[in-house]
Amino acid sequence: MRTDRKRSDCPISCSLDIFGDKWSLLIIRDMMFFNKSTYGDFLKSAEGIATNILASRLLGLEESKLIEKLEHPDSKAKVLYRLTQKSIDLLPIIVEIHLWADKYFEIHADIKTMIKEAKNGKDKFIKTMTQQLKRQIAT
């Protein structure tokens, strides 16, 4: 992935420099909502990311401090990827994307349940989920 200089000082532009692509937020989604944490986990996702692209995205996310690479407790052959406070703070954005998508796409029933919960108590939902995710990274 290109580790280019930023294109402007605009907050949107700076943000897109970090996660403005088709894959990065899907990896964050997998970690946030589906408890995925290994290279193999991410490869298995429905969208079918290519292995080299996954590697480059994981590197980019690590450089941007959105994820951390740790040794896996189960095995030395595995690598554990973990969210950071910086990526947990993306949750409000990701929730809003869900709400927008809910308005303009057909959403599968089980995800719709979560979206409804987020819609009927957005702040509560974000707060609760944030705390849960923070617990996971409490060293």
Add this chain to the structure above:
Amino acid sequence: MRTDRKRSDCPISCSLDIFGDKWSLLIIRDMMFFNKSTYGDFLKSAEGIATNILASRLLGLEESKLIEKLEHPDSKAKVLYRLTQKSIDLLPIIVEIHLWADKYFEIHADIKTMIKEAKNGKDKFIKTMTQQLKRQIAT
């Protein structure tokens, strides 16, 4: 721009299929916050989009119904690009991106003012700005 089929049914994935790139949201930003509405306007933005990329993004946004192409009241040589309800509904996402960026980047003073306003009354800010944008597209 590739008008591919969607990669999965995931709401995040579907959304990224539409605006998951480095440029699309910048065009929406220009229209929302800086009242830009013509091809030439977008070309002038700080990030320096290439003319062919701009053309392909405008086409993509139009196909996704995030913008509409209208005749410009001032001249037949000009084209007027306008937001739609669908893109106005992206405002909450864009606001949250601003808030995230505010936490992790240095933000220029004048934009910081707007961000503060959004932070101290998020719902109000979004509601007011949404109504203002809707007025612009009231036929």
Add this chain to the structure above:
DNA sequence: TATTATTGCTTGCAAATTGCAAGTGCAAAT
């Protein structure tokens, strides 16, 4: 202990996308 999986990548290569520069066609101004 030797062999076979599993895991997390890397490498090679073709195809697609991006970025840059130049050009084109129509409308408007001079």
Add this chain to the structure above:
DNA sequence: ATTTGCACTTGCAATTTGCAAGCAATAATA
């Protein structure tokens, strides 16, 4: 009648993506 402005299009090189195969380091199995 000529020049300028506007919205693109085109050509081409460079970069990025996607697919398939390969590989080194554990870990599991015989």
